[in-house]
Amino acid sequence: MRTLIEGLIRWTLKIALWFRYRIKVKGFDKVKKENLKRPGGILFLPNHSAMGVDPLAIATVITKKFRLRPLIVEYMYYATGVHAVMKYINAIPVPNNEVSSNSVKKIRSDKALSEVVQGLKRGENFLMYPSGRLKDTGYEFIGGASGTHRILGDNPEINIVLVRLVGLWGSSFSKAYTGYSPPLFPTLWSGIKHTFKNLLFFNPRRKLTIEFEVAPEDFPRYGSRQEINSWLEKWYDRPEGLRPKDSKVIGEPLKRVSYSLWKKEYLEPVPPKVKAVDPEINLDKIPEETKQKVIRKVAEVAGVNTKDITPITVISSDLGLDSLDMAELVLYLEEEFDVKGVPVIELTNVARMMAIAARQIVPSDEKTAPIDTRAWDTKVEKERVFVAEGETIPEVFLNNAARWGKAVAVGDDRTGVMTYERLRLGAVVLAEYIKDLPGDNIGIMLPASVGATLTTLAVQLAGKVPVMINWTVGPRHLNHVIEGAGIKRILTSWAFLDKLGNVDLADVDDELLMLEDVKREIGLGRKIRGALLSKKSPEKILEHFKIDKRTKDDTAVILFTSGTEAAPKGVPLTHGNILSNLRSVCKTVEVFSNDIYFAVLPPFHSFGLTAGVFFGTLTGMRVAFYPDPTNGPMMARGIEKWRCTVVTGAPTFLKAMLKAGEPEQFQTLRWVVSGAEKAPPELYDLMERKGMPGVLREGYGITETSPVLTLNRLDMEPGGVGMPVADVDLLIIHPETHKPLQQGEDGLVLARGPNVFKGYLNKMLKSPFLTIEGKEWYNTGDLGHIDDEGRLILSGRLKRFIKIGGEMISLGAIEHALLSIAPKYGWKLAEEGPSIAVIALEIPDQRPLIKVVSIFESNVDELNKACRESGLSNLVKITEHIHLDEIPVMGTGKINYRELENRYITSTLPLD
Template sequence: MLSLRYRIRVSGLERLEARDGVLILPNHPGEIDPAIVMSQLWRYRPHPVVVEDFFYMSELKLLMRVVGAIPMPNTATSMGSYKRMRIQRALDNVVGFLDSGESVIMYPAGRLMRGNREDLRGASGLYDLLQRNPDLKIVLVRTTGLVGSCFSWITHQERPELGKCIRYGFGHLLKNLVLFTPRREIHIEVIDGPADFPRHADKMTINAWLDNWYNANNEEISLVSYSCWGEVLFDVEAAKKPVDLPGIAEVPDSIRSKVCIYLAAAAGRSPEDVHDSHSLANDLGLDSLMMADLLAWLDEEFFVSDVELTDIGTVGEVLLAANGVVQAHEHHDVEPPSGWIESSPRPDLVAPRLDTPIHHQFLETCDRLKQRVAMADETGGVLTYGRMKIGALLLADIIAEYPEKNIGIMLPASPGANLLVVATLLAGKVPVMVNWTLGDANLDHTIRSSELGRILTSGRFLDKLQQLNFDLLGDYLITLEDLRSAKITMGRKIRARINATSSAARLSRRYAPKTSIDDTAVILFTSGSEAAPKGVPLSHRNVLANIAACVEAAQLDKSDVLYGFLPPFHSFGFTVTGLLPLLAGMKTAYYPNPTESRRLVRG
């Protein structure tokens, strides 16, 4: 299939003959080059290191299994302790394959080329592997000919949408009657790691050496027509201008001094050699792990928490962040997600009754509102009551298999948190809302006092947490992503869809039918500010009475939209912004972090 668009020439492939345990290091000029390189090296059965964004795509699940891919977290947007742990686990897998004589393909840059030159910046994956074993067998691969293609960054000035590019290419294949499509010339060079490769050097020296080798051909943008009937070229976006930094002159000397001293120490240079225009990655060599430490330091030193990796790319942006000014890179208005806007008025809100358990009233609300919007967030998009019902029944069947009565839930304000709460109740269990901000001793007390055997959470959420002790929590955590890959089979999905066609009355006789209104509905813990946190069991009657009083006192209307951001381990977050809209039939939007004021305001 690739040969219909690409004319691929390979030189030096014999370097891999009769060799085992080889670490293959290609450059990364386009999103399509992993497929091209793998198609040429497939006979050697190398294991590719694949960023999790692609590894967990349902469409690629079978392919990832066939090639024995190794998932690697995406470090571009966040870096918490959970992500660090998974990076080390991925590197351990790489070492394991190499030690057993199997070859591995790993992209040392860890990202797509941003222009026509490879730039490893402060990437540390290869350096970490060489620290473990300086004598690794290394083969270098240089792919040229893709810069300027639909799959390259430089064409879009951002990461290209893989599906969109594939559809674009297929469309032109058909227009060209398949066989007559103009071909792009691709050259793949394979060489053994040269004798002068600085495998014992520091990270920046190794990366600079690889940059020089990958960029030796000085490749320029090449545009190849997509049509045999005339010249049809993919539009190339103009390069974006550097963002000005207004306010940099107002940064106090005391802040500037602290920031420059910290960055100089991290980069191994003197503070006088740290300048506002320096890129943290390109000039100072900070990798994603060091950037995560920088975020934690900004929070600790300057009480700045509303900052992400994407906000600080230069020394100047760090200075502004330390001074309480985060440079805004997004200037576009936030558009509502697909399906959020409804064409007809919503049904009236219904205050919950005090004679029926929470989970059974949830099923009744789902039947009443069906395909009306229930809630949404930026991660999962819009969920209707119909989808919520299917999801809750699916998860309830899985949670019912757990032997313990109490199930820990550790999630921020989100549809997923609400879904897990009602699923746990439908399974006849009691949700225990875990406060991840308590600290090790209090978290340990929470786990032991509530007799938790597992805590349901999300990998995406854990990636955002800077400080969490996985030595303490690791054996308890089960992520929704793990559940999806290990437990949520096609058979379970079909069964949940079939079950969801049943009425609330019928399902209430099947799911936790003996639940009393006075049974425990949730266990919330106090903050532990004066002593160890105390577990407070709240009955269904407690929670429903609180919700009913809020509906009446606040005089809520069916046209109102609730904005929820308080975590569900908080009593107000659990009842008023969590279960109240779900049971009453009120549309709700969620944002997971109440401390990110800029993003909260932006909506």
């Protein structure tokens, strides 16, 4: 049956090609068992002249005798009408690295090549392009592409068949006319229209020659990448008809064939680009050290001498670097120059890479989706909003969506504007897919966005628990989250990962599921069923997903926080926790239907989740999203574009936004909430200078409390972090005796209320609750007091952690990581007593000082490298190393941190 189906597919393709192409085959009769003397399958290596056409033409020939597994770029693999065939023939999807790259794409590219190696050993046959891309000229230029060399490096004794296709250079499917890869389906549709204009059977036909040759004995199987690629280039670029012994290489001439039977109708090729440095680049102002670093790296990746690299060297065509090599250059820019998220397409020549490294030019912003401004601009009647009726988040969301219907709910630059009706439809359709995924807990790794909101709601509708994953904290944290929550799938997005840069996701690659791929997997039938279901009542939808019996005490979401220990702690929040906190905020402050909230905090932060994902969708307030809270200029632009009235963020993010923006961009803001860190005086000054005096207020919250505990109201005099929100009680106790303190006395801050969680995911962790006078209270770990007006004034933190950009970093975790990796670096540890101590100082408006004290010699660069290799957060940056013969300890044997801080931090501070 399989043979019959494959024959039918081959016959259909041959008929389709016949209308435009006349194909001549040479040498395929010699591709037979007696000439393939090595064990295993066959690796077919063709040149790549034209998008879509040459793989089909070659495959129709090869599959007469051999089953074939082609390597195909992912966007083609998943294309409508193509995906089913690709799955059937067991093709291997390869990430598209030409436009962008990230660590996940690199991992998946490696896996694809590994599958080829293993498949060849099993006797399977593969089709792979050595160049990895369409050729740019009549020459087949492979340059530094690494795929063939890597496969031969694992198994040089494989059967190789070379394939040369001549006649497609000049086709509309080639790069001959624009210099860029043509869009496949529009080009195909244009060809179909021309065929019908020529009455099908009278189409002018292009002559193609496909030549096969079993790799001869002089093929450099054990050669270097350059030797293998150079040999292949010479073989591909011989003109048709020359004998192999003829060393002449001229490449393939441009061949134009009319599209019309009735007249001469051709596409005109574009003139070749003149090599030059972009006018916007001033090489004289780029530091010489930066230039030399870039040249050395490019030469290293290309495997050439640095003398061969000049500023006008074109990285792709002159050096032939493939997508994996380009990805390495992108990662290098981030690691060496801290330039993140550079699209691969920006690395045109060496001069441009130098300018990007020197921050002389900024890579282009992602194109934004067209926004339906008419819908967003629709006038909304002002009324105070409250959380809709319901005991669980899905119930509340469906009730709220039913109430607001076609009213605008959310919007961002990628998805555009969505009404409540569309948001409900999307959540229901996606939930239909998610309910069949393995596991009760589903990871979500997405930034603040419409996509993150819709996905979170869909996971809950599907009867599963979303686990919000922090991608900034390193592989150790990620592994702990996966294991601790039993996650089998993580929903994320290529669009997000392309912007993420050099984040190590190797250990979770098997769990990653791209929303772009999910969208392709959701068939028409599922969409229709979802559309019909979304029109039903909230009760019927809840019944359909079998979540109508869920209660407020069921887990709604799981967050992870590092807190004061090296390992992250899983925090399950119930529907009751989150909904009670939202209702408390609505009782405490006035929020209106014509307010627009600007959500930038990632949803792995409890405030980013509660305020960004849930507050608007469960009340009726519009929410606009931007995915990067560190991009101040784009945040300012976003507030102006969406006319936002409310924004929240850490002081660091808010300062960057204010410094980058102009007063007129913020004229719609009426309320700015600062949290995660104490707001410095500079932030208040900036608010005044930008025309917003009295708009900034501080708040206080913790992941375990869902998260808001206190807020400064706009209609009251601000002080500290404000008064407790409705239904929340605070208690100040002595840190050691646990006795309640008088108003105004500093002590340990405790909290209780329906928003407080019930306990950590790992039941073996020490309980964070204290029983005081018969009542159970949550221990926040913070120190502070209640002033005469009932406002909480924080004075410090009890535990050994610091906050960087709103993230909690454990000093103990740094110590543990460095001790664990010490043998690799040859650091000699003490047989008795401590070997490492980490101390830190938080400085307002600056990065904290993190100092490592050790009994062994090291340096800052080596310690930071060790931190990265240990999987610590990229936020951890050691600023100083101190070498001591012995680390001081107290009588109990514990490290005397106070002495170290007095000696190396307090004593070094400048006097006021």
